Amino acid sequence: MRDDLKRVKKKLSLTFAIAIIWTCAVFGLLYYLGIDLLSYYIEAGSCMIYYNEKPYIDEFQQYVSDNDISTTDVEQYDEWMSEHDVAFYSVQEMGKVIYNKSNVDKLISPAKNMYDYRFTGSYELPVQFSDIEAEVFIYTGFTEKYYIALMIFDVGFSLMMGIVFVYLRIRKIIAGYQTELEASQEQEKKARQEKDELMRNMAHDLRTPLTGLMTHIDIMKLENEVDEENQKYLDIVTDKVMDIKTQMDNLLDFSMASSEKNIELDKPIETEYAVGDYLSEMYAVLKERGYSIDINKLNWEKVKIAVNVGLISRIFANLTDNICKYADIDKPIVMETCFTKNNFKVKIGNGICDDKTLLESTGIGLKSVDMMMLRMNGNMSYSREHGKFWVKLEFPIVK
Template sequence: MARTTSKKDSIYFQLLRLLVISAFAAVLVFFVLNRAGDRLIENFYYNSDYEERKNESYIRKLQQYIDQNELSSRDADALKSWVQKQQIVSIRVNKDGMQVFDSVYPDQELWEEDIEANDYGWEVYYTVSFADGEARVSITGMYAYQFYNYAMLAELALSFVLFLLLVLFGIRSKMAYILKLSDEVEILEGGSLDYKITVKGKDELAALAEGLESMRLSFQELIRQEARMVQENQKIVTEMSHDLRTPVTSIMLYTEILKKGSYKGEGQWKEYVEKIDRKARRMKQLTDHLFEYSLTAGEEEVQLEEPETCETLFYDLFSETCSYLKQQGFEVSFQVEWPQSRLRISTDYVMRIMDNLTSNIMKYADTSMPVAVSAVEEGNMVGFLFENKVKKPEEETESNGIGIQSVKNMMAKMKGKCMTEQKGERFRVLLLFPGQTV
């Protein structure tokens, strides 16, 4: 039976756990990269002349723009337009000691307010030539933000790549296992049922692998059973051919003698007729056994009846069997303490089994010793043991084993067992049924 997968071992839970761990690792790496990136940018920006070079570059651009458009220091709209196009800079224009333009307040005409220019120590001023004379221009650029933005994008990209790699790496092992199972199924499809399916883990894939392995073992056992049945059938056919050949030959011999009249008197004639009759009856017994065997072997799974106690199921049947054997000259030792277990049987099968056993006892048992019947319990199985003494060699009757094989087939279909054993003159048949506690 396939295992039941717990929630914590399921593929869904494993995938969720993988996503959470990968996301946590990616976020952690992002923060580490972000801190490291910020420090690198700060070290580069404040320990180099990058800002100075960028300021000078934008001042040159501003001077070219002023020269091309012949702007005065009071052309606020034109200056505002240039600042907006640069996007990352702001400027302040001081002329004759007065602040005449500030890109932070581009819509105000500062020269009309007589705002005195204030020089801040941290600002750097550049001389720019306007149409109305030279002015001092202070420029402030947000150059570092570009680096921070680029670094942020790179950090996000690296963290996302790490997240994908961790997820793909975690999924890869499951995919490899799925591919391995696929390859192993192809091996089984090719007929190599001796190849064992790999069972790894505790999730749904492991349960599937266990199911495949159980199916492989079932197919393997089925093939072995079929091979045994074919071998048994061949053996039985061979034995039946031999057993039938002997009485047929005898019947033909005696018939030929009677046809030619090569007998001495009416007494010998009756003797030959009786021999022909015995041989014919022997042939009928053989064909009856063969029919019983083929009927049992060809039947589908038997429908078992509702559980009943052993005494309820077998009391009447044993009473009839013992009475019949006593009528035929056998002594029966019936020492049965009825087990308390309940059994599920097929009454039709059990009656046919008892008929076969009774027939075997009558043909092969010695009447000088009693037939012993006793109850047996082995583990969770209960049943009955039949024991008798076989006939002496001069009284031995040929046996082809079809009757016992039919009993074994019927017991197997009832999930039971039939075991036979012969030690010297003692022959034993053990019938076991799976029991249920009352």
């Protein structure tokens, strides 16, 4: 797991590093190509400068004429330029600069040519001052918005390309690990199936010698009927063999419940017929063993549940064995049923022996019951309340 995380981190770090380089490369390429194309369009490919400058020149000519301004009246036409937010202007006579001034910082470097009187010579227009006619160029920053738009587009497009690259790389990494995970899950599933099959085969194989052993014990009991001492030891052996058989049954139940084989539920039937017969069988077995049983809260309603006969049979056989093993015979066994709007519940409680504790066992019996209930869309829970150990089985009611 740690190695997998290191591999993922390494791949992600490499992905982001390549994405940064890729984004910068795309940005640089688009920037220089865009600047060249935009500069060509502004400077040679259109009349943008002329159409933007002409209204200012006309208005400036009117101002000069109305106020009888000469080329030396710098303060007067400088005031007009400031009022009209002119970024740069130049006044020349016969190619000789009389005056030029920039009113803004040169933030957009590609537009700085507009502040260079050597570049603007071809865009100068004549203005008649009171002393001479001069060539004037007026620039109000009308090209900067195109360069700003180009920068915004370039940054946005470059980032988008970087994000797309990261997304595609991460998706490829996830797809690769998903393929590995599916292969691993398939391998685990196969191993689990083989393990379940092995457990079932072992349980079946062990049943044969256990059955033979029980037969020999029964024969020995008959042969030693008069020998109380031998009978005592044979009874102990019988109990231990039965314990082994019970554990084998639990192991088989657990294997069946935990397998991925589909469990089909039988046709929904009323609760009394789905569960009642098994409670009656449990009642008979426990009564025979000497337990007293309280069934005063055992009642039935005409609602239906869907169960699997094989699983429900094993559940109650398992619970019966647990009670016989761990319950206090001097305390009554309680069987209850209750109904809610959506569920049918069976509660079975038994007294707790001081010297026998169910929770100190392996617990495989209850785990098997829990898993078998889940396979039937129900659930099992247990608790200790008022000196009793309670097991609750909950089945969904079929509408």
